Amino acid sequence: MTAPEEFELASDGLVRAYVITKGRGLPDEQQLSLITLVTAAPDEDRRPQQLSPEEQRLLDICSAGYLSVAEIAGHTKLPLGVVRIVLAGLTEGGHLITRAPVPRARDADRRLLEEVLHGLQTKFG
Amino acid sequence: MVFRPSSADGQSLDKQDYVQGGATQTAVKILVVGHFAVGKTTFIGSISEIEPLSTEETMTRAAAAVDDLKGVRGKTTTTVAMDFGRLTVSERVVLYLFGTPGQLRFVQMWEDMARGALGALILVDPERLADSFAVIDLIEQYGLDYAIAVNHFDGNPQRAEASLREALDLLDDTPVVTCDARDEKSSAAALTTLVRYLLDRAS
Numbered sequence: 001m002t003a004p005e006e007f008e009l010a011s012d013g014l015v016r017a018y019v020i021t022k023g024r025g026l027p028d029e030q031q032l033s034l035i036t037l038v039t040a041a042p043d044e045d046r047r048p049q050q051l052s053p054e055e056q057r058l059l060d061i062c063s064a065g066y067l068s069v070a071e072i073a074g075h076t077k078l079p080l081g082v083v084r085i086v087l088a089g090l091t092e093g094g095h096l097i098t099r100a101p102v103p104r105a106r107d108a109d110r111r112l113l114e115e116v117l118h119g120l121q122t123k124f125g
Numbered sequence: 126m127v128f129r130p131s132s133a134d135g136q137s138l139d140k141q142d143y144v145q146g147g148a149t150q151t152a153v154k155i156l157v158v159g160h161f162a163v164g165k166t167t168f169i170g171s172i173s174e175i176e177p178l179s180t181e182e183t184m185t186r187a188a189a190a191v192d193d194l195k196g197v198r199g200k201t202t203t204t205v206a207m208d209f210g211r212l213t214v215s216e217r218v219v220l221y222l223f224g225t226p227g228q229l230r231f232v233q234m235w236e237d238m239a240r241g242a243l244g245a246l247i248l249v250d251p252e253r254l255a256d257s258f259a260v261i262d263l264i265e266q267y268g269l270d271y272a273i274a275v276n277h278f279d280g281n282p283q284r285a286e287a288s289l290r291e292a293l294d295l296l297d298d299t300p301v302v303t304c305d306a307r308d309e310k311s312s313a314a315a316l317t318t319l320v321r322y323l324l325d326r327a328s
Contacts, residue, residue, distance in 0.1 A: 037152055065147055073180040119214025
């Protein structure tokens with residue numbers, strides 16, 4: 001009979017990811033896109049004592065400023081899907097503040113593009 | 126004691142790793158795409174204010190089935206990586222640049238990247254134009270506006286723009302620029318050309 005440990009080792013990370021995410025599904029795409037900016041909520045008192053190591057690690061990395069979801073995955077070396085699910089749980093618990101990108105609209109696009117153009121010209125001459 | 130959050134390898138994140146003025150920033154993204162080894166990561170690294178990062182997505186079983194995994198017993202998943210960088214363009218806007226190879230089978234990653242992107246810069250190697258067809262198709266499929274940046278390598282003969290346009294079957298108004306992905310100013314100029322074009326299209 002195969003011991004549970006052996007099964008986990010042979011599973012190429014799939015079981016472990018499932019455990020980390022506590023079996024949650026992927027969050028809403030718009031809410032936690034690659035470029036949604038995330039930071040820890042300021043109220044330290046509300047932090048529960050029962051966070052998993054991954055939840056604690058992600059909350060820690062978010063505690064000193066804003067990072068995009070993609071950057072959090074890049075810094076922690078966790079798969080993007082896992083990061084998004086854990087962040088969604090932390091957000092639901094009120095431990096994170098998220099700033100989703102603005103929805104695409106012609107007027108908003110033009111303003112953003114103008115700002116990007118101006119920024120590139122200022123920075124790189 | 127000063128609290129120092131750390132990344133996976135135990136290195137502390139510095140203040141400049143975080144988004145400057147994050148509370149008031151709007152994040153936007155532009156894709157930097159092209160075939161394998163065309164210089165995407167070099168391009169992103171040349172203008173990113175952070176050391177380019179990489180993140181992986183695990184392909185699902187269904188997607189993995191498309192890949193040739195015959196004979197690799199027990200392997201039901203594989204991972205694909207995308208590289209990205211960041212550029213704070215103003216107090217209100219932070220630009221992310223995402224790059225990944227143009228293989229069609231990484232569909233989930235492509236959808237994540239393409240959704241909401243302002244546009245795409247397609248890097249091409251004039252010596253390997255045929256390798257760019259698939260990625261141009263993909264970008265068009267996702268409805269993204271794009272510009273072509275011809276990345277010059279040392280000793281490459283300069284292919285006339287007209288023949289390149291014909292070879293890649295480009296629309297007349299699609300911008301074509303040459304760039305050296307290793308050079309910050311050259312990369313920035315290519316990106317500027319794309320943004321000007323996107324602005325024209327949005328007006």
